[in-house]
Amino acid sequence: MWKLTCANTVAMLRSKRLWTGAGLLLAYDLASYALSGLLRAGDRGLDSRIFEFMGIAALLVPVVTALFVNTDYHDGTIRSKLSVGHSRPAVYLANLTVCTFTGLFYFVLHLLAALPLGCIGGGALRMGAGELAIRLATSAGVLLSLTAVTVAVSMLMAHRAVTVVVIFMMALLLDGAALLENQLAQPPEVRDVVGTVEVVDEKGELDLRYVDREGRELKVSETAMAPNPLYISEPLRTGLCVFNDLLPGGQIFHLMGLTEREVPMWTVGLSALVTAMLSTALGLMLFRRKDLR
Amino acid sequence: MSKLLSANFARLFKSIWFWACGLCMLGYSLWKAANMLSWACGMWAGYSGDFITSRAGDFTVPMMIVLPVFSAMFLGAEYHNNTIRNKIIAGYSRWQVYLANLIAVAAAGLIYAGAHVLALTASGFFIPLHVWDMGALTLRLIYCLPFILAVSAISTLLSMLIRLRALPVLVILLSAALLWLPQNLFERLSSGPEMVVTDGVEMVVTVDDKGEGEHTYWKDGREITWDDLERVPNPQYVGEPLRTVYLFLMEALPGGQAFYLSESMGMERASFPGMAACSLTLAALFTVLGLRLFRRKDLN
Known part of the structure; x- marks a missing residue:
């Protein structure tokens, strides 16, 4: 498998898609800096710049992975590797290894670009070194999870349409995760009032007040809480939380801090590793039985 | 054919x-x-x-x-x-x-x-x-x-x-x-030529049970209308000829x-x-x- 991995690495390094992806990533970092970092220098912490990579990685890494694996199918390389004596698991795992390294390469490239740009823009790290280290390790886990799912799909689907399938799969994963998190963020109770009044005072601060049907202002103590019909209760709640935490989309949202639910980073990392293992095991099992004619 | x-x-x-x-x-x-x-x-x-x-x-x-x-x-x-x-x-x-x-x-x-x-x-x-x-x-x-x-x-x-x-x-x-x-161009074009000075102005938004909102403005304890609010030129406003280019x-x-x-x-x-x-x-x-x-x- 070592020879396979070396061969795959050389093929990836020589391929245009790796460097095109790297160019797009650098262009994105520059554009992100130009649109936000320059206009509000120092407003954005460096932490958000580091982890915004996951947003673009959700598209970049699956596409490059799918193209790499599909080229192997198209050129007959996978059949050749099996013909010379490599086992199917070795071929699968070699592809997974190289694609994981590709994702990590892009992450390092992003750090090398985004950190200097963020510092120029006046940003600073807002989290401690320990927390940053945990988040970086979790990011690597989430990248592995993303790559494992994409490699599984790409190794099982030899058709050239795999890139389109992968893009739509990622769009569904991300949109689905956002929808689910919004639903899970619904509070168990809501204030039972007829109307609300938003008041912006002389200092520019927003204050929410409540009124009855006649427009008379109510004190908070005069209002009552009522059950929220949109609240998802147990046991469905736990099931959906676990489901969303196991999907790469949900893991990416947790990492980027876009969820209302507070989930420890080590849990996200663990979920990512579980996803990677499950998808690799399933992919290996199905690839063993795949007809490679 | x-x-x-x-x-x-x-x-x-x-x-x-x-x-x-x-x-x-x-x-x-x-x-x-x-x-x-x-x-x-x-x-x-x-x-x-x-x-x-x-x-x-x-x-x-x-x-x-x-x-x-x-x-x-x-x-x-x-x-x-x-x-x-x-x-x-x-x-x-x-x-x-x-x-x-x-x-x-x-x-x-x-x-x-x-x-x-x-x-x-x-x-x-x-x-x-x-x-x-x-x-x-x-x-x-x-x-x-x-x-x-x-x-x-x-x-x-x-x-x-x-x-x-x-x-x-x-x-x-x-x-x-x-x-x-x-979408990006539309957002840039949405800025008006003037912007309202909101310092010292209290804005009250009342939303009724039909979801319709009504804005009222208060300054120094006195209600004033939107038209009476002080205005200054908006630096974000996209003027000509760039405006025409964006719209085209x-x-x-x-x-x-x-x-x-x-x-x-x-x-x-x-x-x-x-x-x-x-x-x-x-x-x-x-x-x-x-x-x-x-x-x-x-x-x-």
Whole structure:
């Protein structure tokens, strides 16, 4: 498998898609800096710049992975590797290894670009070194999870349409995760009032007040809480939380801090590793039985 | 060329990509129809009017992504299977092959648009107070036709000239960029020439049980009107001639037209006839360019 991995690495390094992806990533970092970092220098912490990579990685890494694996199918390389004596698991795992390294390469490239740009823009790290280290390790886990799912799909689907399938799969994963998190963020109770009044005072601060049907202002103590019909209760709640935490989309949202639910980073990392293992095991099992004619 | 077209249409209706993309478009159309019914039978239950015409162009935004992807996969298969070479060897000229493919892609776009309109029209029968204005609906659909032609022309050019495995990715990125650009320009153009000074001003927003809001302003304990508030020039305002350039780009490019036709953006100076003219020009330009480049393309 070592020879396979070396061969795959050389093929990836020589391929245009790796460097095109790297160019797009650098262009994105520059554009992100130009649109936000320059206009509000120092407003954005460096932490958000580091982890915004996951947003673009959700598209970049699956596409490059799918193209790499599909080229192997198209050129007959996978059949050749099996013909010379490599086992199917070795071929699968070699592809997974190289694609994981590709994702990590892009992450390092992003750090090398985004950190200097963020510092120029006046940003600073807002989290401690320990927390940053945990988040970086979790990011690597989430990248592995993303790559494992994409490699599984790409190794099982030899058709050239795999890139389109992968893009739509990622769009569904991300949109689905956002929808689910919004639903899970619904509070168990809501204030039972007829109307609300938003008041912006002389200092520019927003204050929410409540009124009855006649427009008379109510004190908070005069209002009552009522059950929220949109609240998802147990046991469905736990099931959906676990489901969303196991999907790469949900893991990416947790990492980027876009969820209302507070989930420890080590849990996200663990979920990512579980996803990677499950998808690799399933992919290996199905690839063993795949007809490679 | 009639034989080429017959072969293309036969392949079109057997193509899994045609039906998969059609399913996506239909799903979107049904969602929009359901939204329309929910509005018409819920909050706007007592309103008597035309609900359909304003939504007739809603298919344009997803079509900006779906049609190029369909074209990339459908026409890309011709290269993959060497069908294009076989057609030329059989005696058809390159321009015939190109135009036959363009017509097939445009036909797919028209079928998707037709399915969208059918879904909306069928839903219209369930709205008790809906007012049917077939003239306005027909006119709106006529203005959508050049848009479909322009997107088909661009998609066909890319699919016939680029033989990369990553072509579907490229077209998705291009479509996303064409949709992002007008939104970005619209946001920049939304800033007014003046901005209100809010220091020392208290704003009260009252929302009643129907969801309607009313704004009132107070300064030094005295209620004042919006017109009496102090104003200063807005540095974010986009003035001439840049404003005209931005508005032209929004009207001329398919991305901006998609948002105008689906009434997702206000039309500051754009007009439907102007957009139709731009689309027809784009369709002609891209078709001529595609024909010329395809003539010289090495098909080995």
